[in-house]
Amino acid sequence: MSQDEHPGLTREQLDPFAGKSCGPSRQSRDPIAPSDIRSWIDAIGDTNPIYVDDDASMATGRSSVIAPPAMLQVWSMAGLGGTSKSTTQDPRKELFALLDDAGFTSVVATNCEQEYLGDAVPGDWITTSEVIESVSDVKDTGLGRGHFITTVMSFTASPDPLGDGELIGRQRWRLFRFAPKNRGSGGQAGGDSDRPPRPRPAINRDNAFFFEGTLAGELRIQKCDSCGTLRHPPSPACGACQSFDWSTVAMSGRGTIHSFVVNHHPQVPAFDYPLVVALVDLEEGVRFVAEMPDTDREDVAIGLPVEVRYRKQEDDLVMPHFVLAEGSSQ
Amino acid sequence: MTSETSSSSLRPPLQASEVAIDDELPPLEIAIDRTFVIAAAIATRDYQDVHHDHEAAVKRGAPDIFLNILTTTGLVNRFVTDWAGPHARINKTAIRLGMPAHPGDTLTFTGTVTESADGVVTVSIDGTTARGSHASGSVTLSLSAVADSGDQR
Incomplete structure (x- = not known):
């Protein structure tokens, strides 16, 4: 792929997306249930008693069992029967469409960072909101050329589904939206002048x-x-x-x-x-x-x-x- | 909830004096099989087909189904609290994602203490398979859940 083919988007095109909210905040469909936690620790193999045993958790100075911190994002997942994450108000749709048109059609998650500011406990309703933090200039990587998109999700917890929640954590998530290298058509010799040549065999008197x-x-x-x-x-x-x-x-x-x-x-x-x-x-x-x-x-x-x-x-x-x-x- | 561990048998908190920079955490090896990939995807409510449907994963260019990212984050935190014990409180987990992990792979986590001050410890972690780095990054934790936590509920 030539660089001319994918010059990348300009700051003028990208900057309006920074700071934009990805649609309205969403509340979990149900409050956190002990069985949700049980399924997770069974699957992950985590034997930390503070997630299932009130006495043990209190012995560590906590008030009750807590939800595993790494379940933060789980509470925001729609599940099989939930509604789709993206709404018509989600500016990511517009951003992804722009990137698609510019040839950056592939996507890979590159970084996930979770900050735990408070504990979620069974009975809590979790509300999630997400904003686009930044979109990078065009970058060349081993995968190809593209833009990094960073979003930040914020999570609040409240025992009352209508109450104001307490901020319990944030998740910074980075995606790379790129034009893959190496995806020529067919690979015939001379067919794609931008592709590197195939390795030549070592030819000697024996072969x-x-x-x-x-x-x-x-x-x-x-x-x-x-x-x-x-x-x-x-x-x-x-x-x-x-x-x-x-x-x-x-x-x-x-x-x-x-x-x-x-x-x-x-x-x-x-x-x-x-x-x-x-x-x-x-x-x-x-x-x-x-x-x-x-x-x-x-x-x-x-x-x-x-x-x-x-x-x-x-x-x-x-x-x-x-x-x-x-x-x-x- | 029912009591499964009597509090008297709870591991004592790891003391700051027991932690030194360059200390290595006991490695954690996970032999990944299909049940693990699928159970963890469902337990994290992630129904993307590449995490449970072999044919769909192959169609998308992967050799097989693979671990979802929420599971990787869960394993990283488990790896660190397996070492630090139930009193520890994780403050931050930051990982860089590498090669996918598939059934048949053995995922090995290793970790090294890089910072330790006032009961707050940072551990650099690496999760690798034979394919290369699956995830690498760092976890910051307080050795005591109570000491510096203003928002216990």
């Missing part, structure tokens, strides 16, 4: 025949001159009879998937992910590894027939890959 083969549109495999065994990857001697004499034969390019992996991480910028890499039993009886860049992960299965295809990577370099054989897709 040059292979790359001469792909340039000619053939999948050439070594064959031992004395015992006839096929071998791949290229090596100077036959693993079966130790002979140094060999020649090459062109394979049909057909085979079946012996196994495969789907690579998600680490990502090399020149490739598209998730990337299927297959270990193929060629029909001549030798195994061969290559990517399947045009095949969806859901369509790949062990035992499916595949065929080799070739793609020009550079003027003097052609690399093989596999596609599912005609009629084999599930």
Whole structure:
């Protein structure tokens, strides 16, 4: 992605969002129940008795059990049956739309900071309000180019659903809204001039025949001159009879998937992910590894027939890959 | 609520004199499985599909379902109070989010005391899996819930 393609939004566009409230404050649907706390400590595995045992909590100087501080945000969650968090009055909608239009379509949460100012206890109603604190200038990161958005939620607790609450905590939350790197279309050589080139294989006297083969549109495999065994990857001697004499034969390019992996991480910028890499039993009886860049992960299965295809990577370099054989897709 | 721990068996408060800078917290290892990811997502009322629906997570480009952030925050606080005991009061938890944690991963928390003054302690924490840093940051706590707390209720 070129920087010109995603110049980022200007301060003039962004500044009006700073300090804006994200819609009206919202109250929890129910007061805090001991069972809410129980489910949470069971899941988290927290054995601190102050969350479930009044006597133990009072022995620490507290007045009763308290809700785990880290549940602060839980009380603001809508749950499965709750109404959606964003309302038409939420300026984040407008901000996200602006960012989308500018090409910053992906989102990742980067920071979460909670400050605990008071304790929530069973029976408390929690009311949440949220403001946009800041939107950063455009930044370049490992993920790509984008803007950081920081919001601050404030939480108040009150035993009376209509009463004024006491401020019990704040949560500062940072998102990165970005244009992902590495998401070109297809990844064909020369197709996307902004992409970094793919790594070149190290070509030497042992394996040059292979790359001469792909340039000619053939999948050439070594064959031992004395015992006839096929071998791949290229090596100077036959693993079966130790002979140094060999020649090459062109394979049909057909085979079946012996196994495969789907690579998600680490990502090399020149490739598209998730990337299927297959270990193929060629029909001549030798195994061969290559990517399947045009095949969806859901369509790949062990035992499916595949065929080799070739793609020009550079003027003097052609690399093989596999596609599912005609009629084999599930 | 019913009493589960008699107050006499409660761990005594950690004293400021027992805490020194560079002290290491006992590590906490969590072997993450599907039940854990899903139970914690539901207990934190987070019904985003990537935290319970494998197919939906894969469709969105993840290898599997993964821990939600509210759970990570909960684990960080648990890790620190496991060490500091029930008298401690957490004042602030700030984490930077890294690689997602998936079923099959082991999430290991380590922590080091970086500041300690007047009964207020700051611990730097790292939660890592084989994929790399899952979360890192710091937790500030008062060793006694009562000493500096004006708003006990």
